Amino acid sequence: MKHIGVIDIGSNSVRLLITEITDKRSFKIITELKEYVRLGEGFDNNGSLKEEKIQETINVLRLYKNFCATFPDIKIIATATEAVRKAKNQSYLMDRIKSEINLDIQVLSGEKEAYYDYFASINTLSINNGLIMDIGGASTELILVENRNLKECISLPFGAITLTKKFNLQDSISNAEEKNLKSFLLDSFSKIAWLNDLKVNTLIGIGGSIRNIAKISKKRTNYPLNLIHNYKLDSAEILDIYDEVKLKSAEQRKKIKGLSKNRTDIFVGAVCAVNTLIDMCKIKHVIISRNGLREGVLLSTLYNKQKIDDILGFSINNIMINNSMNPKHSNHVYKLTLSLFDELKPVHRLDDYLINVIRTSSMLHDIGSNISYYYHHKHSAYVILNSIIYGLTPRECVMSAFAAYYHRSDSLPSDFDKYKTLIDKVDLYSIKVIGILIRIAENLDKDLSNSITDIKCTINDDVIIIKTVSNTNSDFLIKQAQTISDSFNELLGKKLYVV
The missing domain is CATH 3.30.420.40 (ATPase, nucleotide binding domain)
Structure with missing residues (x-):
C-alpha cells in the first residue's frame, strides 16, 4: 500500500x-x-x-x-x-x-462517525478535555473527551442543510423563525443527559460551517496566519457573527468576507446551533479542528487505532521525512540547543513553557535548505509559518518560525510587524534568545558529524564559557561557534568564549 x-x-x-x-x-x-x-x-x-x-x-x-x-x-x-x-x-x-x-x-453509524472525529482531533490537537462538535449537512456529532479518551458521543439527525430547510433559513430570518429554531436546538441538546452535567469549557469545532465562522473571524481581525487548525475564538465573537448573518439575505451574505459562497444559504442554522450549545454549556472558547472524518479514517487506518502520544514529535518527524531532512543533524542541534537553554537559564531567565518552540525551531531550522541553502533561514521561517504543525499553538508557530529565521540573522524580516498581534515583547526577546542558541548549536555541528556530544557552561559576572565535550579534535567547530560572540554579548550582555 x-x-x-x-x-x-x-x-x-x-x-x-x-x-x-x-x-x-x-x-x-x-x-x-x-x-x-x-x-x-x-x-x-x-x-x-x-x-x-x-x-x-x-x-x-x-x-x-x-x-x-x-x-x-x-x-x-x-x-x-x-x-x-x-x-x-x-x-x-x-x-x-x-x-x-x-x-x-x-x-457509517452516527457513533462511528463521531469516533473518527474524535480520533482526528485528539491526534492533531493538544487537548485533554473538551467537547467536540461536528456540524455536517444533515447530522451533528457531539463527543465528550476526558483525559484524551472518548467518554460520551451522540449523533443528532440535523445539520446545516436540514435546519435550513426545516426552519426556512435561506434568507434573513424573522423573530418567529429564530425562536422556533432556538427552541428546537435547545430541546434537542437538553435531552442529552451527559450534556447537562458538562464540566468542560472548551468546544472543538469540526466541519465546513464551523471553519467558516473562523474564517470570518480571521478576516475581521486581519489575522496574519493562513492556517486555521487550532485557531481559537472567544464565545462572544461567535454570538456577534451570528447576530450579523441572521439579519442578512443569502445575497447579502455573499459579501461577508470569509464566508464561502457555497454556504451562504445554509450558514445561519449552523451558527445558531454552535451558539445555542455554547450558551447552554457555558463554553468559554472554541478551538477549530481542520481535521475530521477523513483524517480520522486515515490516521485510524495508518496507526491501527493507536493514539499518538507525542503529537508535536509525530508532526515534526512527518515534516522532516517528507522534506528529506537530515534527522541526525536536526536532533543533535535540538539536543545542543536545549542543553544551552537549560545551562544558561540564570542569564536569559526564560522558563520551560518555551520547550515546544525550542524543539520546533531547532529541529526545523534548516528545512528551508530544500528551497535553497543560501538564505535558508528565510525559507525555513516561511515553511514553519505555513505548515500545519500539530501540537503547536498559533503563537508558538510564529515564535518557532522567527527563531529559525534569527538563527542566521541579527534582525527580523521587514514583514515581522504584522505578526505582533500574536506575540508580546517577552516573546520577541525569547525568539532572539532561542535563535542565538540555535546558531551556536548549529555551528557546533557545522560538519554534520555529531562529534561534539555535549556542552557545559560556566557563568561569571561578565563572561560565559561554553566548554565542549568531544572525543575528536573540534577546533574548527569551536571556532565557528565563537563567531557568534558579538551577537551573544549584544543580546545577553555577557562575553562568550567557546572552548
Whole structure:
C-alpha cells in the first residue's frame, strides 16, 4: 500500500483525500477534491434519495475512482454519513455504486462517525478535555473527551442543510423563525443527559460551517496566519457573527468576507446551533479542528487505532521525512540547543513553557535548505509559518518560525510587524534568545558529524564559557561557534568564549 484514498459521501459534499505513505510513521497529502452534491436536499416525500442525486453522486464517485487509479498500489476507503444513512433506498444506491463503478461503501453509524472525529482531533490537537462538535449537512456529532479518551458521543439527525430547510433559513430570518429554531436546538441538546452535567469549557469545532465562522473571524481581525487548525475564538465573537448573518439575505451574505459562497444559504442554522450549545454549556472558547472524518479514517487506518502520544514529535518527524531532512543533524542541534537553554537559564531567565518552540525551531531550522541553502533561514521561517504543525499553538508557530529565521540573522524580516498581534515583547526577546542558541548549536555541528556530544557552561559576572565535550579534535567547530560572540554579548550582555 503506497497510497490511501479516503472518499467521504456527506450530506453537503462528496470529498476525496489522497495520501502518499512516505514511511512507516509518516504520510503526505497529495490532493483533496470536493464536489457539492447536496445529497441532504435530494429526498422525495417517501424519504428516498431522488434519481438525479443518485446519478450525480455516481458520476462524482466514478471521477474519483478513475483519479485514484492513476496512483500505484492505492487503497480506497469510501464512507457515507447521514444522508445515505437515513435514505429509504440506501440498498438501491449501494447496489448501483457497486455494479456501475465497483466501489464498496461503508455506511457509517452516527457513533462511528463521531469516533473518527474524535480520533482526528485528539491526534492533531493538544487537548485533554473538551467537547467536540461536528456540524455536517444533515447530522451533528457531539463527543465528550476526558483525559484524551472518548467518554460520551451522540449523533443528532440535523445539520446545516436540514435546519435550513426545516426552519426556512435561506434568507434573513424573522423573530418567529429564530425562536422556533432556538427552541428546537435547545430541546434537542437538553435531552442529552451527559450534556447537562458538562464540566468542560472548551468546544472543538469540526466541519465546513464551523471553519467558516473562523474564517470570518480571521478576516475581521486581519489575522496574519493562513492556517486555521487550532485557531481559537472567544464565545462572544461567535454570538456577534451570528447576530450579523441572521439579519442578512443569502445575497447579502455573499459579501461577508470569509464566508464561502457555497454556504451562504445554509450558514445561519449552523451558527445558531454552535451558539445555542455554547450558551447552554457555558463554553468559554472554541478551538477549530481542520481535521475530521477523513483524517480520522486515515490516521485510524495508518496507526491501527493507536493514539499518538507525542503529537508535536509525530508532526515534526512527518515534516522532516517528507522534506528529506537530515534527522541526525536536526536532533543533535535540538539536543545542543536545549542543553544551552537549560545551562544558561540564570542569564536569559526564560522558563520551560518555551520547550515546544525550542524543539520546533531547532529541529526545523534548516528545512528551508530544500528551497535553497543560501538564505535558508528565510525559507525555513516561511515553511514553519505555513505548515500545519500539530501540537503547536498559533503563537508558538510564529515564535518557532522567527527563531529559525534569527538563527542566521541579527534582525527580523521587514514583514515581522504584522505578526505582533500574536506575540508580546517577552516573546520577541525569547525568539532572539532561542535563535542565538540555535546558531551556536548549529555551528557546533557545522560538519554534520555529531562529534561534539555535549556542552557545559560556566557563568561569571561578565563572561560565559561554553566548554565542549568531544572525543575528536573540534577546533574548527569551536571556532565557528565563537563567531557568534558579538551577537551573544549584544543580546545577553555577557562575553562568550567557546572552548
